[in-house]
Amino acid sequence: MAMKRIILFLGIAALFGACRERFEAEQAYKLNNILVVEGFINVGDGITRIKLSRVTPLNTASTFVAETNAVVTIEDDDGSIFPLQNKTNGVYESGELNLGTDKHYRLRVEADEQVFVSEYTEPVITPRIDNVNWTRTEDNNLNITLSTHDPANETFYYKWEYEEVWETRTAYRSSWAYENGVARIRTSDEIKAMSTCWPRRRNSDLLMATSSALATDAITDFPLRTFPVTDVRLGFRYALTVTQRALTADEYEFLQVMKRNTNDLGGFFDSQPSQLIGNIRCETSNAPVVGFIGSYSSQVKLLIIKHSQVSDFDYTPQCPLGILNAFFEDPQFTLYLENALPTIPIYGPFVDDAAPIVGFELVPNTCADCRITSGTAPKPDFWVAEDGGEVE
């Protein structure tokens, strides 16, 4: 609908020789001062994880600007205080607190000499996830869906976050290293770390649903994730850990507004964007702040899909660029190594029963070191525990 509106808008514009020019409004706020608080107070099993960041101005490439120097605590209405640890990149985590559901909780954030507090909220108990299933469609997509329900008919609003992890391997192994003019054989651990990775991704979308329009408080087959069966994720093994939590109607509305605001950007017939009204305020000034912090319990479920379950296609790691035979005597040899890794040595003519290494077969470094694209996340704990053995 939004797209149609924009087309219509531009249609009218084009008809009458409309033209567009850049528009930059004078900024009324110091944008880097607007704090963004994301997360929830976890009252059940598990930890509370709060993410703090800063709003960035519009006309810069949007990047995540973490707030790394804050003091974050959970407070209950009896005055107890539970501090959160400052992790990396704006993430603050508690331990396993097992907070009771008989109290009300709020979050307090001290950052940049300002104090922000959320409203005290009553904990909402999240019903368990009934199941997480996957199906393969005719056009070779893999759909992962989730079903849940609240037998007490009290929840109605649900939010999910997931983290997916899969195993990826490189097309080549870099058995040798060439550093500071010296070639050496890598250790097997070193090779393993470079050739097998477990990239992790969190959802980048607000996933929520409501059963408020339905007769029973049940969500059936909510679409969590879709990708083609030929995706690299299914090359060996794929796991998806989904965390479900209830939402209050207020937080649901807050998130809906945020979602809608991002989709429509003020076209001809677009509705007015709305201001985000969260439940956090600044105690020390009237500094604006974005966020909604409620207290909920959460439910987790793990789904694992092995390659064998979708084995009718072949997944072999590919290296799009070929192999380069590079010799030490090539003046550009060290230059090549900036973007490439040695695989096997090239030997020169025998000298005293031994052939000296005169060069290496080089491959692009992304083809022999998966950490470059997939990161250094360790093998998940459940990777072994699930079926009792390593995947080969």
Added chain:
Amino acid sequence: MTAGCFSPTLGQQEQPLLTVNLSQAPLKDLVQSVESQSKYRLYFRESDFENVLFTVAADRKPLSFILDEAFKNTSFHYAIDPELNVFLTKDVVITTQLLSDIIDDPNKANDRTKLSDDEENNRIAALNERRVFTIGAKNSGKQRATLSGTVKSVNTGEPIVGAGVTVLNSTVGTATDETGKYTLDLPVGRHQLIIRSIGMKPTQRTVILQSDGKLNVEMVTESANLKEVVVTSDRESHVKGIQMGVEKLDIQTIKYIPSSFGEADVLKAMLTVPGVKTVGEASSGFNVRGGATDQNLILFNNSTIYNPFHFFGFFSSFNSESIKSVELFKSAIPASYGGRLSSVLKVDGRQGDMKKVKGSAGIGVLTSRLNLEGPIWKDKISFLAGARTTYSNWIFGVVPERSGFRGSKASFFDANATLTAKLNEKSTIMVNGYMSNDESNLNTDTTYAYQNRNVSASWTNEFSDKLYAEFITAFDHYEYGNKSTSDPQYAYELKFGINQTKLNANFTYELTPAHTLQFGVNSIYYSINRGTYNALSSQSVIRPDRVEPEHGLESAIFLEDEFQITQKLSVSGGLRYSLFNYLGAHTVNSYAPGVPRTEETIVGTADYGKNEVIKTYSGPEVRLSARYAITDNFSVKASYNTLRQYIHMLSNTVAISPTDTWKLSDPNIKPQFSQQYSLGVYGKVFKNFETSLEVYKKDIKNYLDYKSGAVLIMNHHVETEVMTTKGNAYGAEFMIKKPTGKLNGWISYTYSRILLKMDDPIAGESINRGKYYPASYDKPHDFNLTLNQKITRRLSFSLNTSYSTGRPVTIPIGVFYYGGAPKTLYSDRNGYRIPDYFRMDFAVNVEGSHKLKQWIHTSWTFGLYNMTARKNPYSVYYTSEKGVINGYKLSILGTVIPYVNFNFKF
């Protein structure tokens, strides 16, 4: 040359004999001498007799002898009537017998108007201006008397509504009513009446008022072949009329205001008067004194027009060839009108010519229009029919293929017809029909279409000199249908429509000359199709849906008294009592009290049967105004008004969009209410300049605003999406106008604000934390200059300049990450403004030859719209490019638009 003419009756009487001996004496000596010896009263224009000396020697002679003697070998003439009034004139021979025929015998008066030739009309008009009319019987013994009559067009026989009738050198004045009638309470004696009306040549009558009597006035159409066309509005009414906050533009004025594609546009012209604004040049609807676009009652020949614009607001949907005048009430709204909070815009069409068949047509770049009128039965029944169409589709044919717009479609037309039947002098029946159609797709796969259909009939009857009545019935229809058929699987049609049937009975009763009562009953029955959504093909997977239609009855009784307390002070007090019934059949949700209305808080539903009264709202509406004339040229006016509105337009877009719907007040949506106080001073300075300053303050209650991302289309419980706001509007409007002269025009400046505040305790969310915020049409400064310079009779230049503050917008101000993805942070609602608006237009009007006998009259208009080519932003929008959100200003008419228009009349 000397001529005396005695009435036959006078001849039978004994003429008094007088003795006058004067040598080289001024006329006043002669007059004094005659009047001291007899009951004769001599009347003359002093200027005619300045510096003229007379010599008479008469001993016991009749007056005729004396005057014959005095005027011998001069160009002076005299006439003596049976009442012993003597009229002295220069150059003109007058007959007193003829006068009484014109005044009292309507049939004979009618005979005299059977003059089809313009020249003859003018000659008669000129003669009447110089005559002296004696009204009523002499020696009635009264100090004061009532003069009444009808003002008509000599050209068409139509009564002239709203003509100003003023008395020279006094503060007395009035305006003609809907039948062209006027009534004046005057001291007996000689008076000079000035009669003016827009589009008509001003005229004057000299009367000697002796007791109550009638004087009908015929006015001549002001056309280019008679006299220069001047930009004029009700010249006297601002200073002398009791009404305030009334803006009237006649079609002649409108035609001289440069417009975007050269076609005279009645609604766009209204935007040049103070207090009327629009959010942008391509937007439907207008805002009056801080009111929303749905708070204007737009009446075209008594029909309510729900969407008065073509093509998303580029053109107004009224054919300028068929329009007589446009009148906008923005503060003191007469009690006979109601149902909208901000204004009444009355577009009056012309009546067909009763004398001869005529036509006019105009050809422009994008549109053409035609108007035809004439008698069906001469002097009894006339018709007028107009039509207008666009051929803008050719533009889509020539745009480059790569633009993606080739093959787009946009078409519209409108047609109107009026049948007028004069049953007799006092009784007229009028039937009006109007339709407009719009359809466009703009190369999307959706067709947006909307239609107005209106029929109205009225019977006006003068039951007696004192009682005049108007009965109106009208049927109004508006609908839209948006459909898409390109993908059979999703082929759909979305429809919405309003039907309303109206019955009005309005009476005007002249209780005494000082008290004029207006009273009546109005009733509207609404039937609204709130939305149907249907599959348009057999394969379509669209699930048909229908929002339950709704019905309502809005009724009102009103009484208004215009009371002239003294010559300087008049007041008008009106009371309108309006009553609204929300009627079944309907199912109504009830919500848990005190909590936000959502689907979850529905605690019950109730079914109501057909025509069962579900909910009743009612209340009084007060209409008060007063005028105090400090001097002849300076007056002060004040008014207080309250209004109620029972129908709401649901739209959460800035402009009227093709998906806006209307909704009646129901148990969950309260009627809107407003009250307005205004005060104005009006003065005439330097003889030719009219100035006015009006200040106002307006409070609005229960105006609907929408929750974030409200879903308004096909919503079965729209009350969960809306919240009520209160509005606070105030402003000052300043205007200087030079209505006549070779250079004429006006300058207006308005400072105004409209601030809204969410005050719904159960809305569940608040806009800008419950503080006041500017409405999207809040444009504090607004300046307008409209000038017309006459070079010759056939050549004139027009210039229009407007400036206004940019309108407020809500814009993205930053980006943040949430849920792992970038999200946009918006400013407060309407926290920013787009750049200021400035535009200057220029037009050259060339009239063709105006030989009177020529059967066709042509005129050309050449113009430049937006001659400075300023790229006035209509809106700002934001788009994500390579991960960066960039803002753009979009101007729709961001270049010079030259145009040419050819008009002809036959």
